[in-house]
Amino acid sequence: MTSTVNGSDVQHTTPDGEEQPLLEIKDLKVDFTTQEGKVTAVDGVNITLYRGQSLAIVGESGSGKSTTAHAIIKLLPGSGEISGGQILLDGQDLAKSSKKEMEDIRGRKIGFVPQDPMSNLNPVWSIGFQVEEAIRANGIATGRKEVRARAIEVLKQAGLQDADRRLKQFPHQFSGGMRQRVLIGMGLAADPQLLIADEPTSALDVTVQRVILDHLESLTRELGTTLLFITHDLGLAAERAEQLVVMYKGKVVESGPSLEILQNPQHPYTQRLVAAAPSLASRRIKSTIHGQDAAAHEPGAEVGTTTDTIDLIATAEARAEAHEAAAAQPPAIVVEDLTKVFKIRGSGDFTAVDKVSFEIPKGTTTALVGESGSGKSTVAKMLLKLEDVTSGKIIVGGKDLASLTGKELFDLRSRMQPVFQDPYGSLNPLRNIGNTISEPLVTHSVGDRASRRARVFELLDQVSLPRTLVGRYPNELSGGQRQRIAIARALALKPEIVILDEAVSALDVLVQAQILRLLADLQAELDLTYLFITHDLAVVRVIADNVCVMQKGRIVEAAATDDVFENPTEQYTKDLLAAIPGANLQLGA
C-alpha cells in the first residue's frame, strides 16, 4: 500500500476491482471570505470511499476536517463555499447540485451526526417531534401512527431502550450520551447509504464514548451503512475505521489503512501526531521508543524537524527520582474525610464529594481522575477555598485551611495557584498579556513596577513564549499560547502548589503534549506540587506520580500511576482504562 503526500488518492483493494466508489472527492477546494480576503480552508482534498467501508479523517482544529464534512452535505458555515473540485456521490456531483437536490440527498442518502450533543438539538421541541420531522421529511413513513412507530424504532436502534416513554421529553431532560444517541438515531432515520459522524463523541465521557461508538459500529455494520468519521483523536480513528486520512492545514498529508499508518507513519506531521497522541504514547513508555521519536512543535512550525524530542522515558525517570526524594518531607497537601453536600431545592441534599482522603507529597503530581459529575472539580474548588467545606479537613503546608482567616488566607492563596480548563474564558480579553501575568504580583504587592516587569519577562521565558507578547491581547493568541499565559500567571507568585483543573483538555494533541512537557520541566525546575484534575486517563500516565480515581463523589481507587495502569483493582478503573481509545491497538515495534 502506498501513501503519498498531498492530495493522494486513498487506495483500496476492493473485492471486485472495478466497483464504483460510493463517495469520491476529487480536488475539493473550500474558501472562506474574511475581511482580509479569501482563506482556503480545504485545498485539493481527494478521498475515495467504497460501500460498506469506514474511513476516518484525522487532524487538529483548523485542519479542515470538519469543513470537508460540511462541504459534502453543502452546509458550510458563514461565508464558506466550494470553489473547486467534485464531490461524487454514486456518480452525482454534489458540488453542482441545486438546493432542492441537496434537500433530497440530506437525510435520505447522507446521514449526519454532529459534534456537540448539547447544542445540536432544538431546546424548545420534544425529542419525538425532532425525530419524527426527520422521518416525515424523508418520506420514510406517513400518518401519525406510522411516523411515531418508526421514531421509536429508530431511537431503540440507537440504544434508547425506553424510547416510547421518552418521546415527549425535551432535550434538557436527556444526558449528553442520551442526546448523542438521539442524534445518531436521527442521522440513521432514513437509512442513508453514507453516515458522516463529525466528532460524534468528543463531548462525552470516555466510558460513554466507548459504548456509543461500539453501538454505532455494530449498527452501521448491520445496516450496511458506509461510515465517514471525523475526529481529532488518532487512537480513536485507528480503532474505529479501516482507512485513515490525515489532514493538516487544509491538505491531505497521508492516507491509507489505519494500522499501517499508525505503525509506519510516513509524513513527518503524522509521525508527530502518532508520537503525541496520549492514548498511544502511554503505551509507548514501555513498548518501543526509537531514536527517531517524533517531536512536539508549535503547530505553525516547519513540519519535519525532529530536534525537539519529548523524551517520555527521561520524564518518567525524573519523576521517580523526585518521588523518592519527596518521601522524606511532609506532604504538601493532606485531605481528610473531605465532604461537600449541596442543598438542592425540591430534591433534598446532593453529596458531591463524599469522605475523600488523599495526600500529595511535596514536589510530586497527583491526578484526580473521574467522569463529569464525579466531584473532582468540587475537590479543587474546596482546596482553593472557592467553595465551602461541609465537613472534613484540608491541611496545606501543615496548616488547617479552615483555621486560616484574613492575612493568613491571603498569603496561602499566593502559595497555591490554579490553572483552569478553558484558556479562552480564563484570560480577561481587555487586559494585555503583561498586565494579565503581573496581576497577581500587583494584588499581593510584590516588588515595584520595574521588578514586576522583569518577573513577567522571566515567566514568559519559563513558559517558552517570546517577550514581545507582553503588549498583545488574548484574542491574538492561539489556545496553546493562552494556556501558557495562564500557567505563567499561576507561577508569577512562585507558588508551591499548582492546581490544574482540566488544564490540557481543551487543547489539540500536539499542543497538549507541549504543555504537558512544559509542566514536567517546570516541576523539576521549581519543585512544584501539582494536583492534576482530568477526565482523560491517557494524559495521567505521562504526568502523574499518583492517581486517585473518583466515582460519584468517592475515591474508588488510589495508588501509584503505574500500579493503577498495570493492575487496576476496581472494575470502574478497568472500564475507564479499557475505554481509552486506541488502548488495545498494538503498535508494531
Add this chain to the structure above:
Amino acid sequence: MAGYIARRLLQAIPVLLGTTFLIYFMVFAMPGDPVVALFGDKTPPPQVLEAVRERYNLDQPFIVQYLLFLAGIFQGDFGVSFSGQPVSEILAVTFPVTLQLAILAVLIEMVFGITIGLVSGLRKGGIFDASFLVVSLILISLPVFVVAFVAQFVFGIQLGWFRTTVGPGAPIQDLILPAIVLATISFAQIVRLTRASVIDTGGQDFVRTAASKGLSRRRIVPVHILRNSLIPVVTYLAVDFGVLMVGATVTEGIFNVPGVGRTLYQAIIRGEGPTVVSFVTVMVLIYLVINLLVDLLYAVLDPRIRYAK
C-alpha cells in the same frame, strides 16, 4: 407552580405599599392648596373650605391621611374625585378605552415588527435589511409627540382618512391612528430584537442539524428559527403591553382619547390626591400582574424553564 405564583403575589404587597406611599407623599408635597385652587379666582368662605378639607381628610396630618386612604383601598373604596365622582367609576370608564388602544398598538407592533425583523434577519446585510435599519433609526430618533402631530395633520386633516380626535364613546376604528402612533415607539425595538434573535438562532448548531436531516428551508425557518427567536420578542411585547396599559399620556392627550393616561394627567394638574394615588395603585397592580404573566409565559415558550415550588 401555584406556590411560585403565590410567592410572586406576596412579593407584590411591599411593592404596592412602597409605591402608594411614595406617590401619596409626592402629591401631598406638591406646592399650593388644592382646595383653594379648586375655586379658581373666587375666594370661598372659610366654612366651605373647612367642610371640603374635612370631607377629603385634608385637615389630618399626612400619615393619618395616608392610612385612611389605605384603609379605604382595602375595603374597595378608592375615594372620590373633586368633581364628586367615585374614582372606581372613573377607572371603570377609562380602562376599557386604554385596554383597546393597547391591544391595537401591540397587534400592530407584532405583525409588522416581527415580519420585518424576520426578513431582515434572514437576509442580513441585504437591501431590505439596510432600508429598515434606516427607517427604524428615524423612528427611534423622533419624539412621539412629533409623530403624533404629523400623523394627525397628514392622515387626519390633509387626507381625511381618520378622525383627528377620539373623544368619549367613539367607535374602535377611531383608535387606529393613535394606536399606530403608539406602535411606532416600540416598533423599531421589535424589529431590531427580532432581527438580532433570528440571526443568533440561524447560526445555532441545531439549525444546521435540522438541514442535515433533510428538512426544507420552508420548514426550518418557521419551526426551528422563528419559534426559538420569538422567546425574547414575545416577552418584550408583553412588557410593552404593560407599559401601554398604564397609559400613553402624551398620545392620549394629543388625540383626546378618554383613557387612563389623559385622566391621570388632568388629575395631576388639579392636584387631586386621591384620584392620582388610586390610579397609580391600580396601574402598579396591573403592571405587577402583567410582569408575573410574562414570567409564566416565558415558561410556556421555553420548556427548559420550570419554576420550582
